[in-house]
Amino acid sequence: MINLIPNKEKKEMTLDFYYRLAIVFFIMLDFCILVFVIAIAPSYFLSSEKSVLINAKLEAQKKETLPLFDQQTLASIKSVNDKLDLVENAEKNKFSLSLKVINALLSKKRADIKIIQIVYENDKILGKKVSVAGTAPSRAILLLFRRALEGNPVFKSVDLPISNFVKGSDIQFYLTLVPA
Amino acid sequence: MFTDAFNRFFFRLFPLPKILSAPSFGLDISDESLKFIELTATKDGIRVGRHGERAIPLGVIESGKIKDPKKMEEILSALRKEEGVKSVRVSLPEEQVYLFQLRLEKTGLKHIREGIELALEERVPIPASEAIFDYDLVDEDAQSLEVQVATIPKNVIENYLLIFKHSQMRVQSFELEAQAISRAVVKKGDLETYMIVDFGKKRTGIFIVSRGIVMFTSTLDVGGVMLTNMIQKSFKISFEEAEKMKQQYGLQRNVVNKEIFAVLLNSVSILRDEIAKHFLYWHTHKDEENQNNPSIKKIILCGGDSNLIGLADYISVSMKTPVKMANVWTNILSTENYIPEVNFKQALSFATALGLALGDFNKN
Numbered sequence: 001m002i003n004l005i006p007n008k009e010k011k012e013m014t015l016d017f018y019y020r021l022a023i024v025f026f027i028m029l030d031f032c033i034l035v036f037v038i039a040i041a042p043s044y045f046l047s048s049e050k051s052v053l054i055n056a057k058l059e060a061q062k063k064e065t066l067p068l069f070d071q072q073t074l075a076s077i078k079s080v081n082d083k084l085d086l087v088e089n090a091e092k093n094k095f096s097l098s099l100k101v102i103n104a105l106l107s108k109k110r111a112d113i114k115i116i117q118i119v120y121e122n123d124k125i126l127g128k129k130v131s132v133a134g135t136a137p138s139r140a141i142l143l144l145f146r147r148a149l150e151g152n153p154v155f156k157s158v159d160l161p162i163s164n165f166v167k168g169s170d171i172q173f174y175l176t177l178v179p180a
Numbered sequence: 181m182f183t184d185a186f187n188r189f190f191f192r193l194f195p196l197p198k199i200l201s202a203p204s205f206g207l208d209i210s211d212e213s214l215k216f217i218e219l220t221a222t223k224d225g226i227r228v229g230r231h232g233e234r235a236i237p238l239g240v241i242e243s244g245k246i247k248d249p250k251k252m253e254e255i256l257s258a259l260r261k262e263e264g265v266k267s268v269r270v271s272l273p274e275e276q277v278y279l280f281q282l283r284l285e286k287t288g289l290k291h292i293r294e295g296i297e298l299a300l301e302e303r304v305p306i307p308a309s310e311a312i313f314d315y316d317l318v319d320e321d322a323q324s325l326e327v328q329v330a331t332i333p334k335n336v337i338e339n340y341l342l343i344f345k346h347s348q349m350r351v352q353s354f355e356l357e358a359q360a361i362s363r364a365v366v367k368k369g370d371l372e373t374y375m376i377v378d379f380g381k382k383r384t385g386i387f388i389v390s391r392g393i394v395m396f397t398s399t400l401d402v403g404g405v406m407l408t409n410m411i412q413k414s415f416k417i418s419f420e421e422a423e424k425m426k427q428q429y430g431l432q433r434n435v436v437n438k439e440i441f442a443v444l445l446n447s448v449s450i451l452r453d454e455i456a457k458h459f460l461y462w463h464t465h466k467d468e469e470n471q472n473n474p475s476i477k478k479i480i481l482c483g484g485d486s487n488l489i490g491l492a493d494y495i496s497v498s499m500k501t502p503v504k505m506a507n508v509w510t511n512i513l514s515t516e517n518y519i520p521e522v523n524f525k526q527a528l529s530f531a532t533a534l535g536l537a538l539g540d541f542n543k544n
Contacts (some may be wrong), residue, residue, distance in 0.1 A: 001542060002314045002330045002394075004272060004337060004354040015350070 099132055100154055101179050108148040112137045132175040137167050142173055149177065156180045181219045204352045205230070205446045206360070206536030207332055211241045211273075212381060214255065216265055217522075217533040219512065219540065226512050226541060230263050231530065243421040244273030245336065249343050256347035263421055269536040271357040274385055274397045276306040278331040279356070281395070281467070282315075285324050296329055304331045312337050316393050328393050358387035358394040360535030363542065365480050365506035366392070373474040375462075376506070377455060377533065379407045379483040379491070384451060386458050390474055398458055402451050404485025407444055412442045425537025436446065448491065452498050454477070459499060482506035484529030508534050 003010070066074070102118070109115065117133040136142035142164065149158045159176040208215040213236055218229030234255060240248045259265050280303045285296040296315055301306045311331045319326040337354060344351050361376055373389045378385035382403040388396040404426070412422035429440045431448065462473050481492055487505065495511055496503035506529045509515055512534065522530060 001353075001539065002316055002328075002356060002359055004277070004312050004314055004330060004332050004356075005351060006312055006334075006337060006341070009341070009351070 101177070104152050104154040105130075105132065105149070105177070108145065108152060110145060111139060112141060113145055128179055130177040130179065132177065134173060134175075136171045136173055138169050139171065142171055146175070149175075154180055191459070204269050204537070204540055205265045205382075206349075206533035206538070207268040207270045208360075208530070208532035208536065209234075209241065209270060209273075211243065212236055212238075214259070215240050215530055215533045216259065216263065216268075217530050217537050218265075219534070219537040221541070224518070225514075227518070228512075230265075231522060231533075232263065232391065233529075234259060236370070245338050246343060249339065250341050253346045256343065256349060260347060260349055265349065267352055268344070269353045269355065269360075269539050270344075270351055271360050271532050272332060272336075272340075274357055274399045276332055276336050277356055277398055278306075280329055280331075281318065281326060282329050283324050283469075287323075289325075292325065292327065296327065300329075300331065303329075306331070306333050310334050318391065318393055328395065344421040346444050349478055353536075355536060355539065356394055356397070357385060357532050358389070358391055358397045360532045360539075361385075361482060361506075362387065362389040362392075362394060362535070363511065363538050364508045364531045364535035365482055365510065368511050372477045375455070375459060375476045375479045377451075377479060377481050377486070377495075379404065379451070379481060379485070379486040379488075380529075381484055384454075384483070386455060388458070388462055388476065388505075396458070396462065398452065398454075400454050402454070404488070407447050407485070407488070410443050410447055411440060423443065426488065430491065431494050432490050444488075448494060452495055455495060456499060457493070459501070472475070476501065479503040480506045482508065482528050482531040484525075485536070486528055487525050506531060510544060511538060 005013075017046040044118045105115070105118070113130060113134060114134050115134040119133075120128070121131065122128050126179075136145065142160070146158060149155055155177045157178040159178075160173065164171060164173040195270075203218065203220065205216045205218045214234045215232075217231035218233075219226050220229045220411060233390060236255060237251065238245070239250045240255075246252050264311060278459060282296060282299055283304070284292065284299075289295050292315065296313060297308050300311060300313065304311065310333060313329055313331040313335050315327040315329045317325065318328050332354075338356065341351060357378070358376065359422045361378055362374075366389055369392075373388065373390040376385075376387045378387070380403050382405050384402050384403070386398045387394055388399070407424050408419060408422045411417070411425055412419055415422065415425070417425075426444070431441060431444055433441050459476060462476060466472060479495060479499065481495070481503060484504075486492075492503045492505060504530060508531045509520065513520065520527070527534070
């Protein structure tokens with residue numbers, strides 16, 4: 001079809017068409033939203049009203065004093081819950097003895113060093129630590145033992161107070177290890 | 181076929197919103213009058229909406245050129261206010277449009293428009309920069325394209341556009357009068373060759389349509405008013421009485437009508453000669469490839485004064501070719517199911533406006 005309208009006008013008409021298309025699209029979108037809102041409004045108001053009623057009922061129930069039987073039941077439930085918590089948390093709180101720690105300690109121990117006591121602690125603030133008490137025949141041997149432990153990656157820190165080196169022989173030492 | 185049926189079914193169920201389709205009026209502007217008609221899509225098919233005619237005072241438009249833009253704006257503004265005409269498809273008078281065929285070689289052709297622009301100045305007496313053109317693809321083969329090009333001076337279109345803009349009307353299209361008429365009177369999909377004679381009040385347009393495309397146009401200064409004037413002068417009666425006599429007797433050859441027949445024959449024979457001239461030219465003229473044009477199957481008569489009694493028979497006998505009155509509803513509605521408000525005679529004068537309004541329904 002021959003149309004002798006200038007190209008500029010033709011382009012404007014095409015653009016106009018797309019503007020109108022966009023307007024129709026948005027009008028339809030608005031219409032759909034309106035229909036959706038109208039459709040969902042009764043359910044929304046109904047559920048909202050139900051929620052208010054249930055909350056009010058709950059508040060009223062909370063304010064009421066419980067009968068003796070219910071109080072006893074609640075006390076029993078609380079007691080059972082506490083026990084269950086204890087059992088569940090016992091596993092969590094238990095300090096697990098690490099075979100790695102003891103093996104590392106024993107592998108670095110010389111024959112002339114005697115371990116008298118090993119104490120494991122799990123402090124909530126300071127974390128896990130191993131306190132070792134024992135005897136060493138001399139300062140040099142004790143120092144070698146300490147260095148051997150420091151060189152082991154199983155331990156993050158090795159704390160041997162200087163007071164342990166006061167005596168020259170048959171030294172009774174107290175060592176604190178922090179596992180890695 | 182299946183796609184057409186599906187489209188009809190789909191658009192019947194889900195019609196295009198008016199805001200998108202921007203329905204427009206067909207507006208046929210001639211030197212003496214302005215005809216408008218609206219076609220609306222209903223669930224029963226296309227129906228005629230608002231329609232009418234407004235007289236244009238002498239001197240406002242001359243041979244398709246607007247001489248008094250202010251007056252024209254007043255007429256259009258009044259039309260918009262009274263009838264609500266906001267969007268229009270406008271016909272351009274044939275005198276202002278150059279129509280020619282062009283064969284473009286495909287080698288090196290990037291854009292058809294560029295190819296036409298280069299050849300434009302060889303074909304029309306206006307520089308390409310001052311012309312507005314559009315084209316229809318007529319034929320295509322492996323080497324070339326054949327296009328039918330219509331060109332009009334830019335200032336003519338700009339004058340029209342400015343007037344419509346001032347009248348707050350949106351122009352959807354400017355079309356050839358012949359193209360609009362052929363869309364109304366030739367059945368959609370009919371690719372045969374027809375000669376259309378638009379016998380108007382003051383002018384007569386002769387068009388040849390082939391393969392659905394307007395191939396040739398010509399205009400004569402012969403019209404119904406000229407016939408009435410001749411009766412008026414010959415019988416020394418008023419114009420109204422002469423018009424009445426013309427409608428009553430026409431080209432009927434009987435004892436009562438003998439004198440009127442002789443008077444009318446002088447003018448009608450001018451028309452017949454012009455038709456014969458173009459008819460002969462079409463059949464003897466060869467195209468650029470030295471091939472004969474397809475033969476004209478039928479002459480179709482339309483226009484306000486085409487229903488003059490005996491005119492169709494007279495042309496048919498003298499041209500030895502079938503002549504039929506146009507059915508302007510052929511692509512619009514079935515008159516078996518629905519009788520439009522516009523009567524047959526009136527509808528013939530609305531052929532251009534109807535063809536223009538049909539542009540809204542033309543999916544091509």
